[in-house]
Each structure stands twice: as structure tokens, then as C-alpha cells.
Ligand code: C2E
């Protein structure tokens with residue numbers, strides 16, 4: 001169908017627009033089908049405490065199990081979904097799935113951990129997803145601090161009023177806000193200056209240079225100290241080696257996430273992990 005606001009009285013409806021519109025429709029139909037066919041699955045990657053190495057939370061990372069291409073990483077499909085705006089549909093799905101997962105386990109008196117969901121820059125301009133996320137939290141019987149949201153520094157740099165209001169509402173309701181890929185953009189200082197994020201996630205690009213660049217090492221040490229002075233915690237992303245861990249510990253990084261500890265794994269595995277943690281405590 002063609003939405004009735006699409007052809008406006010004085011708009012020039014040319015062939016190129018028509019083709020673009022049709023392509024977007026195809027993308028939409030495929031995405032809806034893929035969601036309906038359960039081709040999207042949520043993987044989880046734990047975050048561990050730097051001192052105790054205990055798991056404190058996990059990040060939800062989407063995977064597309066394509067019938068023709070197998071397991072597809074977000075880098076292969078998220079850019080196109082962001083371009084077309086359909087990322088908000090996928091992110092609504094991810095939010096709902098994570099919400100249902102936590103709610104269901106909690107109703108069965110099973111252990112849960114906080115789960116961080118990634119929000120796209122497009123989500124911060126879409127009232128539908130913003131309202132549904134706020135309603136979920138508002139109606140939930142779970143402790144509010146199990147809901148974590150990651151916003152990349154570059155998405156934050158482009159934020160407009162409705163997105164800002166949304167983040168403030170989320171924060172007021174007790175959700176935890178993280179700056180993702182911190183330090184990868186050009187706006188790092190204004191990001192932490194303008195808004196009360198709870199946690200910064202040091203970009204993997206920094207972590208990779210530990211041991212190779214003393215300049216980057218000095219920047220990492222300074223960023224951790226900056227975050228702590230602003231009352232924020234620090235997660236190092238993409239931790240892969242003992243050398244990185246030793247350096248980050250020395251500089252009092254709070255949490256680690258990376259292949260050294262865990263690669264992202266399917267939800268069933270996350271459930272088994274949570275069950276084991278529960279048994280060990282009982
Ligand atoms: P991100 O949020 O910064 O997630 C971290 C990425 O680094 C993940 O890639 C993760 O698998 C990878 N990673 C974790 N530890 C290591 C490590 O030790 N070494 C290396 N080399 N990589 C590591 P993934 O899952 O491919 O996701 C890529 C990006 O896609 C994410 O970056 C995030 O921006 C986006 N993304 C993932 N899921 C979603 C989603 O549900 N919604 C939206 N809007 N974006 C998502």
C-alpha cells in the first residue's frame with residue numbers, strides 16, 4: 001500500500017522516488033517476515049567485575065540467523081536498517097524479547113541479571129519505540145536497575161529534544177544509561193559534560209592499543225580518572241589479553257567485557273549460566 005501522506009499534492013513524484021519507495025517496502029516486508037520466522041536471535045555477552053571477575057550484567061547483541069547466509073553479525077545488516085529507518089522495528093523487538101525474558105524468569109523465581117540493550121540513533125527520534133520502552137519500565141515489577149541502555153557517543157552527539165527527554169525519563173525511572181564506544185567520536189568531553197550517564201564503555205580501539213602506544217595508555221588512564229571524578233563507572237570493551245587486564249586493573253577500570261572472558265552466546269546458554277549461578281548461591 002502507499003501511505004496517504006506519501007504523495008502530497010505538490011510533490012514531484014518521480015521514478016527514482018518510486019523505486020526507492022518500493023525497495024524500502026521490500027526491506028520492510030523481509031524484516032517483518034524474518035522477525036515472524038524467528039530468524040533474529042538475541043545473544044548475550046557478560047560483563048565481569050574487574051576485582052572479583054564475577055558476572056554483573058550482560059549485553060544483548062542481535063544475530064540474524066539467515067536461511068541462506070547462516071549467522072549474520074550486526075555489521076552486515078544494521079547499517080542498511082539504520083539507513084532505511086527500520087532499525088527501530090528491530091530494536092523494539094529486541095527490547096520486548098529481553099523484557100519478556102527477564103520478566104518470565106523473575107515470575108518463576110529464577111535468577112536474573114541486568115541486561116543492556118543497544119539503542120540506535122534512529123530510536124532516539126522515534127516516538128513509538130521510546131514510548132514502548134518507557135511503558136515497559138513503568139509497568140514492570142522488576143527492579144528498575146535491571147534495565148540498561150547503551151547509546152553510542154556519536155548517536156548522543158546528534159541527539160535532539162525528544163531523544164533527550166526520553167533519556168531523562170529513562171533515568172528518572174531508574175534505568176541505567178551507558179555511553180557506548182566512548183572515545184571513538186570527537187565529542188567525548190561534551191558527552192560526559194552535558195548528561196549524567198552512569199557508565200562509560202571505553203571503545204575497543206583504545207583497548208587494542210594497550211602495550212603498543214604509551215600515548216593511548218595515558219589517555220585511557222585519564223579517561224578512567226575523568227569518569228570516576230564524574231561519578232561514573234567504566235567498562236572496558238573488547239578485552240582480549242592478560243596484558244590489557246593488568247593495565248586496566250592498575251588504572252582502576254571497574255568492569256571488563258571481551259572475548260578473554262566470554263564471547264556472545266545464545267539465550268539458552270545464558271539461561272543455563274543464570275541457573276548455575278542460582279544453584280551455587282542456594
Ligand atoms: P557494540 O554495542 O559496541 O558491541 C560490542 C561489539 O564488540 C559486539 O559486536 C561484540 O561481539 C564485539 N566484541 C565483544 N568483545 C570483543 C572482543 O574481545 N574482541 C572483539 N574483536 N570484539 C568483541 P557485534 O555483536 O558484532 O555488534 C556490533 C555492533 O552492532 C554493536 O557494537 C552495536 O553497536 C550494534 N548492535 C548489536 N546488537 C544491536 C541491537 O540489538 N540494536 C542496535 N541498534 N544495535 C546493535
Ligand code: MG
Pocket residue numbers: 059118150180
Ligand atoms: Mg553496545
Ligand code: MG
Pocket residue numbers: 180181201203237
Ligand atoms: Mg561498544
Ligand code: MG
Pocket residue numbers: 181
Ligand atoms: Mg561498537
